[in-house]
Amino acid sequence: MRMPVPAPGISIGASQSQRCHPAKEKDMLKIDLPKERLPDWKETMLKKMAEVLDKYRSVRLFLDICVKCGACADKCQFFLGTGDPKNMPVARADLLRKVYKRYFTWGGKIWGRANEAEELNEAVLQDWYTYFYQCSECRRCSVFCPYGIDTAEITMAAREIMAAAGVATKYVTEVVAKVYDAGNNLGIWPAAWKDNCSFLEEDLKDTEGLDIKFPVDAVGAEVLLVPPSADNFVNTNTMIGYAKMFHAAGISWTTSTYCNEGGNFGLFLNYANLKKVNNRILEAARQLKVKKIYWGE
Amino acid sequence: MKIPPCLPFVKGGWGDLKVTFYVMSMTFLFFYLPYFSLGIFFLGILYRFWRWAKTPVPLRIVVPPAPGSRLGVVRRLVGDVLLFPNLFRGDKLLWAGGFLLHIFLWLVILRHLRYFLYPVPGWVAAIQTLGLYAGYLIPLPLAFLLARRLVIDRVLYISILGDYFALVLLLAIAVSGVLLKVFFRTYIVDVKALVLGLVHFQPLMADAHWLFSLHFLLVMALLIYFPFGKLMHSGGLLLSPTRNQRANFERRFVNPWDFPVSYNALNLSSPEKYAQALVASRKGEKE
Numbered sequence: 001m002r003m004p005v006p007a008p009g010i011s012i013g014a015s016q017s018q019r020c021h022p023a024k025e026k027d028m029l030k031i032d033l034p035k036e037r038l039p040d041w042k043e044t045m046l047k048k049m050a051e052v053l054d055k056y057r058s059v060r061l062f063l064d065i066c067v068k069c070g071a072c073a074d075k076c077q078f079f080l081g082t083g084d085p086k087n088m089p090v091a092r093a094d095l096l097r098k099v100y101k102r103y104f105t106w107g108g109k110i111w112g113r114a115n116e117a118e119e120l121n122e123a124v125l126q127d128w129y130t131y132f133y134q135c136s137e138c139r140r141c142s143v144f145c146p147y148g149i150d151t152a153e154i155t156m157a158a159r160e161i162m163a164a165a166g167v168a169t170k171y172v173t174e175v176v177a178k179v180y181d182a183g184n185n186l187g188i189w190p191a192a193w194k195d196n197c198s199f200l201e202e203d204l205k206d207t208e209g210l211d212i213k214f215p216v217d218a219v220g221a222e223v224l225l226v227p228p229s230a231d232n233f234v235n236t237n238t239m240i241g242y243a244k245m246f247h248a249a250g251i252s253w254t255t256s257t258y259c260n261e262g263g264n265f266g267l268f269l270n271y272a273n274l275k276k277v278n279n280r281i282l283e284a285a286r287q288l289k290v291k292k293i294y295w296g297e
Numbered sequence: 298m299k300i301p302p303c304l305p306f307v308k309g310g311w312g313d314l315k316v317t318f319y320v321m322s323m324t325f326l327f328f329y330l331p332y333f334s335l336g337i338f339f340l341g342i343l344y345r346f347w348r349w350a351k352t353p354v355p356l357r358i359v360v361p362p363a364p365g366s367r368l369g370v371v372r373r374l375v376g377d378v379l380l381f382p383n384l385f386r387g388d389k390l391l392w393a394g395g396f397l398l399h400i401f402l403w404l405v406i407l408r409h410l411r412y413f414l415y416p417v418p419g420w421v422a423a424i425q426t427l428g429l430y431a432g433y434l435i436p437l438p439l440a441f442l443l444a445r446r447l448v449i450d451r452v453l454y455i456s457i458l459g460d461y462f463a464l465v466l467l468l469a470i471a472v473s474g475v476l477l478k479v480f481f482r483t484y485i486v487d488v489k490a491l492v493l494g495l496v497h498f499q500p501l502m503a504d505a506h507w508l509f510s511l512h513f514l515l516v517m518a519l520l521i522y523f524p525f526g527k528l529m530h531s532g533g534l535l536l537s538p539t540r541n542q543r544a545n546f547e548r549r550f551v552n553p554w555d556f557p558v559s560y561n562a563l564n565l566s567s568p569e570k571y572a573q574a575l576v577a578s579r580k581g582e583k584e
Contacts, residue, residue, distance in 0.1 A: 007451065009450055010450050010451055010454055053352075054352060055352075055353060055355060055554055056352070056353075056354075056355060057349055057350075057352040057353060057354045057536065057538060058354070058358060058537075058538050058539070060348070060349065060352050061349050061352075061533055061536060061537060061538075062537075064345075064349075064529065064533060065527065065529055065530040065533030065534070065537075066527065066530075067460070067527045067530050068452075068455045068456055068457065068460050068527070069384070069388075069391060069395070069452075070388075070391070070445075070449065070451055070452040070455060071383070071384055071387040071388045071391060072387070073451040073452070073455070074451065075387060085451065085454045085455075088451060088454075088455065090455050091454065091455055094455065106525070107459075107525055107526070111458070114458050115457065115458055115459060116457040116458075116459075139360065142360045142539055143360060143383065143386070144383055144384070144386060144387035144388075145383055145387075146377065146381045146383045146384040146395075146534075147377075147530055147533060147534045147537050147540070148360055148377075148383070148534075148537045148538075148539035148540040149537070149539075150358060150360065150539050153358065271355075272556075272558075275555075275558055276558045279558045
């Protein structure tokens, strides 16, 4: 049975203090971002914002056409959980919208604050950093919006803009940097990946008496398997399941030590890293000369 | 009386000045303003559409369950425009208010065609009664939507000046329209003569009741405001990538501004670093 969650009353600033740790210099350098917040962060962000508005119709359109009906307001789990009004999808988008209005629309330039337009200043940036990282980009709001306004697009745009000026969180940047270092989000180095695979082989032999291989970096296999890296680390039964399935189907397969991660944290950061992380799957497939990629997350 | 080619300048005392002012304001209201606001309305909408349409759509972000064919997309958009299924799923009361408002608006607008068309087409005559009742009832959903903004704390929090302005403007137009129909009845032949004069670019001088002038003025204000505020949601929906894309994942979606992947010095993803990492892992194997 579905239990309806009653919408909480709003309590202003309820989750304002719950903020992510800022990114570390070493990670920012690895992912092609400024190592710390730039001195001219405001100009950089506005420049990036103009670029994003001209590159993504979704962002410009969604900022323009919202009618503030509030249908999305009580659909966001972050609002239901915290009651902080800035966690309503529409209010989250408003954080970006008011800056957009101030610098990119006639209405905002003429009417100013009366038309919700606001300067990009330290307080606004702090709000952005807090609330755009309290969105999980799940897109639930877009299912209920009569115009299909997708707050995930707005969140991604805001994070892209912040990242350009060197503002990002430790969690996301660390994970992306780890992918470039080790090939997966968890930081399992190639030697450890191989060790895990041979351990699973032995385990399978001992417990079920099955002689099934877990090939790694096997050039010329038919299928490159790109699992979520946790499957070879904690959810090992899933990894064993893949092997059994390939064995039963008689398909030659392999994992790669260069890319063994289906999850892409670039999605939570910016387009360049999103593309780069995904591109690794293709690079691994070319290096191993496989015919197909099985790719899950 | 025909509009004089230039604004009349009347010599004389205060009485004449009042006449001059009256003629000037009527000339402005019923001659210059309609063309001006219609121009703003259409040019504004064209500009907004052009601005959105020329902005590229880099990724496929369609919201499921999505249609796979073009026909399916058309069906989905028509459904979105007419029935608001997403809103129905999200908030039944809001859906009822919004749906009634839009249906009533359509009926009222179509009913008003009888002032623009001569002879009046059969279907316009046929919806006359329906349109009238829609006009009488339209203040109700408007008042509901306004009250909702003030009563529900979430919606009060997100509401801005533009939201109230649009509702109050529509409410004022609706109420003045109802009053004109019920209490201060206008002489309909004069109204039609005025509007047809505008349609055929041969405007007549109007000597209208103040309430009619107000109704007319507010509609002009609506036309001018329409392209710039949130009322453009009506057109924007058609260009919304989450609604108008197809879910045909077999076809590759090409990003028009895509750029090649770049690698910086510290990155292991350059081929040399990758080779080193492989060698390192093989060493571990031998030990």
